[in-house]
Amino acid sequence: MSTWNARQLYQWLNFAQFRLLPACCVLCGRPAGRDLDLCRSCESHLPRLPEGCPRCARPLEGTLSCRQCPAAAAGLARTLAAHPYCEPIATLVTRFKYQQDLAAGRVLAEGLAARLPAHYQDAAWPELLLPVPLHPSRWRERGYNQAALIAGDLGRLLGLPVASRLLERVRVTPPQQGLPAAERRRNLQGAFALAVAPLPEGLTRVALIDDVVTTMSTAQALAEVLHARWPRLEVQLWCLARA
Ligand SMILES: [Zn+2]
Ligand SMILES: [Zn+2]
Known part of the structure:
Protein backbone atom coordinates (compact mmCIF):
# COMPACT_ATOMS: atom_id res chain seq x y z
CA MET A 1 0.00 0.00 0.00
CA SER A 2 2.71 2.46 1.01
CA THR A 3 4.75 1.58 -2.12
CA TRP A 4 1.78 2.34 -4.32
CA ASN A 5 1.17 5.65 -2.56
CA ALA A 6 4.80 6.71 -2.89
CA ARG A 7 4.69 5.83 -6.57
CA GLN A 8 1.47 7.73 -7.10
CA LEU A 9 2.91 10.77 -5.37
CA TYR A 10 6.08 10.57 -7.47
CA GLN A 11 4.05 10.31 -10.65
CA TRP A 12 1.79 13.14 -9.63
CA LEU A 13 4.80 15.38 -8.98
CA ASN A 14 6.18 14.37 -12.34
CA PHE A 15 2.96 14.91 -14.23
CA ALA A 16 2.48 18.28 -12.57
CA GLN A 17 6.09 19.09 -13.42
CA PHE A 18 6.74 20.44 -9.99
CA ARG A 19 10.31 21.47 -9.45
CA LEU A 20 10.97 21.05 -5.76
CA LEU A 21 14.71 21.12 -6.42
CA PRO A 22 16.81 22.46 -9.30
CA ALA A 23 16.87 20.02 -12.25
CA CYS A 24 19.48 17.26 -11.93
CA CYS A 25 20.99 15.45 -14.91
CA VAL A 26 19.45 11.96 -15.33
CA LEU A 27 22.83 10.62 -16.43
CA CYS A 28 25.54 12.20 -14.26
CA GLY A 29 23.40 13.42 -11.37
CA ARG A 30 24.96 16.89 -11.37
CA PRO A 31 22.82 20.06 -11.45
CA ALA A 32 21.57 20.38 -15.03
CA GLY A 33 21.78 24.19 -15.03
CA ARG A 34 18.55 24.53 -17.02
CA ASP A 35 14.90 23.46 -17.03
CA LEU A 36 15.65 19.96 -18.40
CA ASP A 37 16.98 16.98 -16.45
CA LEU A 38 20.02 16.61 -18.68
CA CYS A 39 23.22 18.63 -18.52
CA ARG A 40 24.68 20.04 -21.73
CA SER A 41 27.80 17.88 -21.45
CA CYS A 42 25.84 14.59 -21.23
CA GLU A 43 23.51 15.80 -23.97
CA SER A 44 26.42 16.43 -26.32
CA HIS A 45 27.60 12.83 -25.83
CA LEU A 46 24.26 11.13 -26.57
CA PRO A 47 24.45 8.91 -29.67
CA ARG A 48 22.38 10.26 -32.60
CA LEU A 49 20.80 8.11 -35.27
CA PRO A 50 22.39 9.08 -38.60
CA GLU A 51 20.14 10.13 -41.47
CA GLY A 52 18.72 6.85 -42.74
CA CYS A 53 15.94 5.36 -44.82
CA PRO A 54 13.01 7.81 -44.68
CA ARG A 55 10.48 5.00 -44.42
CA CYS A 56 12.02 2.74 -41.78
CA ALA A 57 14.83 4.92 -40.30
CA ARG A 58 17.37 2.14 -40.79
CA PRO A 59 20.88 3.57 -41.37
CA LEU A 60 21.64 3.16 -45.09
CA GLU A 61 25.39 2.65 -44.63
CA GLY A 62 26.49 3.92 -48.02
CA THR A 63 23.73 2.34 -50.12
CA LEU A 64 21.11 4.58 -51.71
CA SER A 65 18.04 2.44 -51.19
CA CYS A 66 16.81 0.33 -48.33
CA ARG A 67 16.31 -3.37 -49.00
CA GLN A 68 14.43 -3.99 -45.77
CA CYS A 69 11.62 -1.57 -46.49
CA PRO A 70 9.08 -3.51 -48.60
CA ALA A 71 8.51 -6.04 -45.82
CA ALA A 72 9.56 -4.06 -42.77
CA ALA A 73 7.72 -0.81 -43.29
CA ALA A 74 4.58 -1.80 -45.20
CA GLY A 75 1.80 0.67 -44.44
CA LEU A 76 4.14 3.26 -43.01
CA ALA A 77 4.96 6.45 -44.89
CA ARG A 78 7.91 7.54 -42.77
CA THR A 79 9.75 6.65 -39.58
CA LEU A 80 11.69 9.10 -37.46
CA ALA A 81 13.85 8.14 -34.49
CA ALA A 82 16.23 10.26 -32.45
CA HIS A 83 18.73 7.70 -31.21
CA PRO A 84 20.18 4.28 -31.96
CA TYR A 85 19.20 1.82 -29.24
CA CYS A 86 22.52 1.60 -27.41
CA GLU A 87 23.96 2.95 -24.17
CA PRO A 88 23.15 5.21 -22.44
CA ILE A 89 19.81 5.39 -24.31
CA ALA A 90 18.94 1.76 -23.44
CA THR A 91 19.44 2.44 -19.72
CA LEU A 92 17.31 5.60 -19.86
CA VAL A 93 14.52 3.74 -21.69
CA THR A 94 14.61 0.87 -19.15
CA ARG A 95 14.45 3.30 -16.23
CA PHE A 96 11.55 5.10 -17.93
CA LYS A 97 9.56 1.96 -18.80
CA TYR A 98 10.16 -0.29 -15.83
CA GLN A 99 11.40 1.84 -12.92
CA GLN A 100 8.98 4.79 -12.91
CA ASP A 101 11.77 7.21 -13.85
CA LEU A 102 9.53 9.57 -15.78
CA ALA A 103 12.23 12.26 -15.91
CA ALA A 104 14.35 9.92 -18.08
CA GLY A 105 11.42 9.60 -20.49
CA ARG A 106 10.82 13.33 -20.59
CA VAL A 107 14.47 14.02 -21.41
CA LEU A 108 14.28 11.59 -24.36
CA LEU A 149 3.61 10.02 -21.81
CA ILE A 150 6.00 10.53 -24.74
CA ALA A 151 3.08 11.55 -26.96
CA GLY A 152 1.87 13.99 -24.28
CA ASP A 153 5.30 15.64 -24.10
CA LEU A 154 5.63 15.79 -27.89
CA GLY A 155 2.12 17.20 -28.27
CA ARG A 156 2.79 19.90 -25.69
CA LEU A 157 6.19 20.84 -27.13
CA LEU A 158 5.11 20.79 -30.78
CA GLY A 159 1.55 22.04 -30.37
CA LEU A 160 -0.04 18.88 -31.82
CA PRO A 161 -3.16 17.10 -30.51
CA VAL A 162 -2.84 13.64 -28.96
CA ALA A 163 -5.50 10.91 -29.04
CA SER A 164 -4.44 8.44 -26.34
CA ARG A 165 -7.54 6.26 -26.55
CA LEU A 166 -8.24 6.02 -30.27
CA LEU A 167 -6.21 2.80 -30.53
CA GLU A 168 -6.72 0.01 -28.03
CA ARG A 169 -4.80 -3.11 -27.19
CA VAL A 170 -7.54 -5.69 -26.82
CA ARG A 171 -5.41 -8.79 -26.29
CA VAL A 172 -2.47 -9.37 -23.97
CA THR A 173 0.50 -10.49 -26.05
CA PRO A 174 3.65 -12.23 -24.82
CA PRO A 175 6.73 -9.97 -24.87
CA GLN A 176 8.06 -9.39 -28.39
CA GLN A 177 11.69 -9.38 -27.28
CA GLY A 178 13.76 -12.15 -28.81
CA LEU A 179 11.08 -13.28 -31.29
CA PRO A 180 11.90 -13.38 -35.02
CA ALA A 181 9.97 -10.97 -37.26
CA ALA A 182 7.44 -13.51 -38.58
CA GLU A 183 6.56 -14.66 -35.07
CA ARG A 184 6.26 -11.07 -33.87
CA ARG A 185 3.62 -10.47 -36.53
CA ARG A 186 1.73 -13.65 -35.59
CA ASN A 187 2.01 -12.68 -31.93
CA LEU A 188 0.21 -9.40 -32.69
CA GLN A 189 -2.70 -10.73 -34.74
CA GLY A 190 -5.93 -9.36 -33.35
CA ALA A 191 -4.05 -7.49 -30.61
CA PHE A 192 -5.26 -4.01 -31.58
CA ALA A 193 -8.57 -2.32 -32.36
CA LEU A 194 -10.04 1.12 -32.86
CA ALA A 195 -11.94 2.57 -29.90
CA VAL A 196 -15.72 2.59 -30.22
CA ALA A 197 -15.77 6.24 -29.20
CA PRO A 198 -16.59 8.83 -31.90
CA LEU A 199 -13.83 8.73 -34.50
CA PRO A 200 -12.33 11.90 -35.93
CA GLU A 201 -13.42 12.79 -39.47
CA GLY A 202 -11.24 14.01 -42.30
CA LEU A 203 -7.97 12.62 -41.00
CA THR A 204 -5.20 12.54 -43.61
CA ARG A 205 -1.97 12.13 -41.65
CA VAL A 206 -1.15 10.70 -38.20
CA ALA A 207 2.00 9.71 -36.32
CA LEU A 208 2.20 6.62 -34.13
CA ILE A 209 4.34 7.20 -31.04
CA ASP A 210 6.49 4.44 -29.53
CA ASP A 211 9.51 4.19 -27.26
CA VAL A 212 11.77 1.73 -29.11
CA VAL A 213 11.25 0.31 -32.58
CA THR A 214 12.89 -2.97 -33.56
CA THR A 215 11.15 -4.90 -36.36
CA MET A 216 8.28 -2.39 -36.78
CA SER A 217 5.73 -5.20 -36.46
CA THR A 218 3.76 -3.32 -33.76
CA ALA A 219 3.58 -0.19 -35.91
CA GLN A 220 2.58 -2.28 -38.92
CA ALA A 221 -0.21 -3.99 -37.00
CA LEU A 222 -1.51 -0.59 -35.86
CA ALA A 223 -1.27 0.83 -39.39
CA GLU A 224 -3.42 -2.08 -40.60
CA VAL A 225 -6.10 -1.26 -38.03
CA LEU A 226 -6.05 2.40 -39.06
CA HIS A 227 -6.11 1.62 -42.80
CA ALA A 228 -9.10 -0.68 -42.36
CA ARG A 229 -11.07 2.40 -41.27
CA TRP A 230 -9.25 5.14 -43.27
CA PRO A 231 -7.70 3.44 -46.34
CA ARG A 232 -5.91 6.57 -47.56
CA LEU A 233 -4.57 7.68 -44.19
CA GLU A 234 -0.85 8.46 -44.15
CA VAL A 235 0.66 6.71 -41.11
CA GLN A 236 4.03 7.83 -39.82
CA LEU A 237 6.01 6.53 -36.86
CA TRP A 238 8.00 8.56 -34.34
CA CYS A 239 10.09 6.81 -31.71
CA LEU A 240 12.79 7.58 -29.20
CA ALA A 241 15.18 4.91 -30.43
CA ARG A 242 15.71 2.55 -33.37
CA ALA A 243 17.13 -0.90 -32.55
ZN1 LIG B 1 25.02 15.11 -17.05
ZN1 LIG C 1 13.84 1.32 -45.16
Whole structure:
Protein backbone atom coordinates (compact mmCIF):
# COMPACT_ATOMS: atom_id res chain seq x y z
CA MET A 1 0.00 0.00 0.00
CA SER A 2 2.71 2.46 1.01
CA THR A 3 4.75 1.58 -2.12
CA TRP A 4 1.78 2.34 -4.32
CA ASN A 5 1.17 5.65 -2.56
CA ALA A 6 4.80 6.71 -2.89
CA ARG A 7 4.69 5.83 -6.57
CA GLN A 8 1.47 7.73 -7.10
CA LEU A 9 2.91 10.77 -5.37
CA TYR A 10 6.08 10.57 -7.47
CA GLN A 11 4.05 10.31 -10.65
CA TRP A 12 1.79 13.14 -9.63
CA LEU A 13 4.80 15.38 -8.98
CA ASN A 14 6.18 14.37 -12.34
CA PHE A 15 2.96 14.91 -14.23
CA ALA A 16 2.48 18.28 -12.57
CA GLN A 17 6.09 19.09 -13.42
CA PHE A 18 6.74 20.44 -9.99
CA ARG A 19 10.31 21.47 -9.45
CA LEU A 20 10.97 21.05 -5.76
CA LEU A 21 14.71 21.12 -6.42
CA PRO A 22 16.81 22.46 -9.30
CA ALA A 23 16.87 20.02 -12.25
CA CYS A 24 19.48 17.26 -11.93
CA CYS A 25 20.99 15.45 -14.91
CA VAL A 26 19.45 11.96 -15.33
CA LEU A 27 22.83 10.62 -16.43
CA CYS A 28 25.54 12.20 -14.26
CA GLY A 29 23.40 13.42 -11.37
CA ARG A 30 24.96 16.89 -11.37
CA PRO A 31 22.82 20.06 -11.45
CA ALA A 32 21.57 20.38 -15.03
CA GLY A 33 21.78 24.19 -15.03
CA ARG A 34 18.55 24.53 -17.02
CA ASP A 35 14.90 23.46 -17.03
CA LEU A 36 15.65 19.96 -18.40
CA ASP A 37 16.98 16.98 -16.45
CA LEU A 38 20.02 16.61 -18.68
CA CYS A 39 23.22 18.63 -18.52
CA ARG A 40 24.68 20.04 -21.73
CA SER A 41 27.80 17.88 -21.45
CA CYS A 42 25.84 14.59 -21.23
CA GLU A 43 23.51 15.80 -23.97
CA SER A 44 26.42 16.43 -26.32
CA HIS A 45 27.60 12.83 -25.83
CA LEU A 46 24.26 11.13 -26.57
CA PRO A 47 24.45 8.91 -29.67
CA ARG A 48 22.38 10.26 -32.60
CA LEU A 49 20.80 8.11 -35.27
CA PRO A 50 22.39 9.08 -38.60
CA GLU A 51 20.14 10.13 -41.47
CA GLY A 52 18.72 6.85 -42.74
CA CYS A 53 15.94 5.36 -44.82
CA PRO A 54 13.01 7.81 -44.68
CA ARG A 55 10.48 5.00 -44.42
CA CYS A 56 12.02 2.74 -41.78
CA ALA A 57 14.83 4.92 -40.30
CA ARG A 58 17.37 2.14 -40.79
CA PRO A 59 20.88 3.57 -41.37
CA LEU A 60 21.64 3.16 -45.09
CA GLU A 61 25.39 2.65 -44.63
CA GLY A 62 26.49 3.92 -48.02
CA THR A 63 23.73 2.34 -50.12
CA LEU A 64 21.11 4.58 -51.71
CA SER A 65 18.04 2.44 -51.19
CA CYS A 66 16.81 0.33 -48.33
CA ARG A 67 16.31 -3.37 -49.00
CA GLN A 68 14.43 -3.99 -45.77
CA CYS A 69 11.62 -1.57 -46.49
CA PRO A 70 9.08 -3.51 -48.60
CA ALA A 71 8.51 -6.04 -45.82
CA ALA A 72 9.56 -4.06 -42.77
CA ALA A 73 7.72 -0.81 -43.29
CA ALA A 74 4.58 -1.80 -45.20
CA GLY A 75 1.80 0.67 -44.44
CA LEU A 76 4.14 3.26 -43.01
CA ALA A 77 4.96 6.45 -44.89
CA ARG A 78 7.91 7.54 -42.77
CA THR A 79 9.75 6.65 -39.58
CA LEU A 80 11.69 9.10 -37.46
CA ALA A 81 13.85 8.14 -34.49
CA ALA A 82 16.23 10.26 -32.45
CA HIS A 83 18.73 7.70 -31.21
CA PRO A 84 20.18 4.28 -31.96
CA TYR A 85 19.20 1.82 -29.24
CA CYS A 86 22.52 1.60 -27.41
CA GLU A 87 23.96 2.95 -24.17
CA PRO A 88 23.15 5.21 -22.44
CA ILE A 89 19.81 5.39 -24.31
CA ALA A 90 18.94 1.76 -23.44
CA THR A 91 19.44 2.44 -19.72
CA LEU A 92 17.31 5.60 -19.86
CA VAL A 93 14.52 3.74 -21.69
CA THR A 94 14.61 0.87 -19.15
CA ARG A 95 14.45 3.30 -16.23
CA PHE A 96 11.55 5.10 -17.93
CA LYS A 97 9.56 1.96 -18.80
CA TYR A 98 10.16 -0.29 -15.83
CA GLN A 99 11.40 1.84 -12.92
CA GLN A 100 8.98 4.79 -12.91
CA ASP A 101 11.77 7.21 -13.85
CA LEU A 102 9.53 9.57 -15.78
CA ALA A 103 12.23 12.26 -15.91
CA ALA A 104 14.35 9.92 -18.08
CA GLY A 105 11.42 9.60 -20.49
CA ARG A 106 10.82 13.33 -20.59
CA VAL A 107 14.47 14.02 -21.41
CA LEU A 108 14.28 11.59 -24.36
CA ALA A 109 10.94 13.00 -25.56
CA GLU A 110 12.31 16.56 -25.46
CA GLY A 111 15.34 15.42 -27.47
CA LEU A 112 13.06 13.87 -30.10
CA ALA A 113 10.88 17.00 -30.21
CA ALA A 114 13.96 19.13 -30.85
CA ARG A 115 14.99 16.97 -33.81
CA LEU A 116 11.63 16.72 -35.58
CA PRO A 117 11.25 20.22 -37.10
CA ALA A 118 14.25 19.59 -39.40
CA HIS A 119 12.26 16.73 -40.98
CA TYR A 120 9.14 18.82 -41.61
CA GLN A 121 10.59 21.86 -43.37
CA ASP A 122 9.01 20.79 -46.67
CA ALA A 123 6.36 18.41 -45.39
CA ALA A 124 3.08 18.79 -43.51
CA TRP A 125 3.05 17.75 -39.85
CA PRO A 126 0.80 14.90 -38.69
CA GLU A 127 -2.61 16.10 -37.55
CA LEU A 128 -2.81 13.73 -34.62
CA LEU A 129 -0.38 11.80 -32.41
CA LEU A 130 -1.41 8.22 -31.55
CA PRO A 131 0.59 6.48 -28.81
CA VAL A 132 1.01 2.71 -29.12
CA PRO A 133 -1.61 1.42 -26.68
CA LEU A 134 -0.91 -0.72 -23.63
CA HIS A 135 -3.32 -3.47 -22.55
CA PRO A 136 -5.33 -2.33 -19.47
CA SER A 137 -3.81 -5.13 -17.35
CA ARG A 138 -0.27 -3.97 -18.21
CA TRP A 139 -1.32 -0.37 -17.61
CA ARG A 140 -2.49 -1.29 -14.11
CA GLU A 141 0.79 -3.10 -13.39
CA ARG A 142 2.96 -0.21 -14.56
CA GLY A 143 0.74 2.68 -13.60
CA TYR A 144 1.19 4.47 -16.93
CA ASN A 145 1.60 3.93 -20.66
CA GLN A 146 5.08 5.13 -21.52
CA ALA A 147 4.14 5.80 -25.16
CA ALA A 148 1.24 8.01 -24.03
CA LEU A 149 3.61 10.02 -21.81
CA ILE A 150 6.00 10.53 -24.74
CA ALA A 151 3.08 11.55 -26.96
CA GLY A 152 1.87 13.99 -24.28
CA ASP A 153 5.30 15.64 -24.10
CA LEU A 154 5.63 15.79 -27.89
CA GLY A 155 2.12 17.20 -28.27
CA ARG A 156 2.79 19.90 -25.69
CA LEU A 157 6.19 20.84 -27.13
CA LEU A 158 5.11 20.79 -30.78
CA GLY A 159 1.55 22.04 -30.37
CA LEU A 160 -0.04 18.88 -31.82
CA PRO A 161 -3.16 17.10 -30.51
CA VAL A 162 -2.84 13.64 -28.96
CA ALA A 163 -5.50 10.91 -29.04
CA SER A 164 -4.44 8.44 -26.34
CA ARG A 165 -7.54 6.26 -26.55
CA LEU A 166 -8.24 6.02 -30.27
CA LEU A 167 -6.21 2.80 -30.53
CA GLU A 168 -6.72 0.01 -28.03
CA ARG A 169 -4.80 -3.11 -27.19
CA VAL A 170 -7.54 -5.69 -26.82
CA ARG A 171 -5.41 -8.79 -26.29
CA VAL A 172 -2.47 -9.37 -23.97
CA THR A 173 0.50 -10.49 -26.05
CA PRO A 174 3.65 -12.23 -24.82
CA PRO A 175 6.73 -9.97 -24.87
CA GLN A 176 8.06 -9.39 -28.39
CA GLN A 177 11.69 -9.38 -27.28
CA GLY A 178 13.76 -12.15 -28.81
CA LEU A 179 11.08 -13.28 -31.29
CA PRO A 180 11.90 -13.38 -35.02
CA ALA A 181 9.97 -10.97 -37.26
CA ALA A 182 7.44 -13.51 -38.58
CA GLU A 183 6.56 -14.66 -35.07
CA ARG A 184 6.26 -11.07 -33.87
CA ARG A 185 3.62 -10.47 -36.53
CA ARG A 186 1.73 -13.65 -35.59
CA ASN A 187 2.01 -12.68 -31.93
CA LEU A 188 0.21 -9.40 -32.69
CA GLN A 189 -2.70 -10.73 -34.74
CA GLY A 190 -5.93 -9.36 -33.35
CA ALA A 191 -4.05 -7.49 -30.61
CA PHE A 192 -5.26 -4.01 -31.58
CA ALA A 193 -8.57 -2.32 -32.36
CA LEU A 194 -10.04 1.12 -32.86
CA ALA A 195 -11.94 2.57 -29.90
CA VAL A 196 -15.72 2.59 -30.22
CA ALA A 197 -15.77 6.24 -29.20
CA PRO A 198 -16.59 8.83 -31.90
CA LEU A 199 -13.83 8.73 -34.50
CA PRO A 200 -12.33 11.90 -35.93
CA GLU A 201 -13.42 12.79 -39.47
CA GLY A 202 -11.24 14.01 -42.30
CA LEU A 203 -7.97 12.62 -41.00
CA THR A 204 -5.20 12.54 -43.61
CA ARG A 205 -1.97 12.13 -41.65
CA VAL A 206 -1.15 10.70 -38.20
CA ALA A 207 2.00 9.71 -36.32
CA LEU A 208 2.20 6.62 -34.13
CA ILE A 209 4.34 7.20 -31.04
CA ASP A 210 6.49 4.44 -29.53
CA ASP A 211 9.51 4.19 -27.26
CA VAL A 212 11.77 1.73 -29.11
CA VAL A 213 11.25 0.31 -32.58
CA THR A 214 12.89 -2.97 -33.56
CA THR A 215 11.15 -4.90 -36.36
CA MET A 216 8.28 -2.39 -36.78
CA SER A 217 5.73 -5.20 -36.46
CA THR A 218 3.76 -3.32 -33.76
CA ALA A 219 3.58 -0.19 -35.91
CA GLN A 220 2.58 -2.28 -38.92
CA ALA A 221 -0.21 -3.99 -37.00
CA LEU A 222 -1.51 -0.59 -35.86
CA ALA A 223 -1.27 0.83 -39.39
CA GLU A 224 -3.42 -2.08 -40.60
CA VAL A 225 -6.10 -1.26 -38.03
CA LEU A 226 -6.05 2.40 -39.06
CA HIS A 227 -6.11 1.62 -42.80
CA ALA A 228 -9.10 -0.68 -42.36
CA ARG A 229 -11.07 2.40 -41.27
CA TRP A 230 -9.25 5.14 -43.27
CA PRO A 231 -7.70 3.44 -46.34
CA ARG A 232 -5.91 6.57 -47.56
CA LEU A 233 -4.57 7.68 -44.19
CA GLU A 234 -0.85 8.46 -44.15
CA VAL A 235 0.66 6.71 -41.11
CA GLN A 236 4.03 7.83 -39.82
CA LEU A 237 6.01 6.53 -36.86
CA TRP A 238 8.00 8.56 -34.34
CA CYS A 239 10.09 6.81 -31.71
CA LEU A 240 12.79 7.58 -29.20
CA ALA A 241 15.18 4.91 -30.43
CA ARG A 242 15.71 2.55 -33.37
CA ALA A 243 17.13 -0.90 -32.55
ZN1 LIG B 1 25.02 15.11 -17.05
ZN1 LIG C 1 13.84 1.32 -45.16
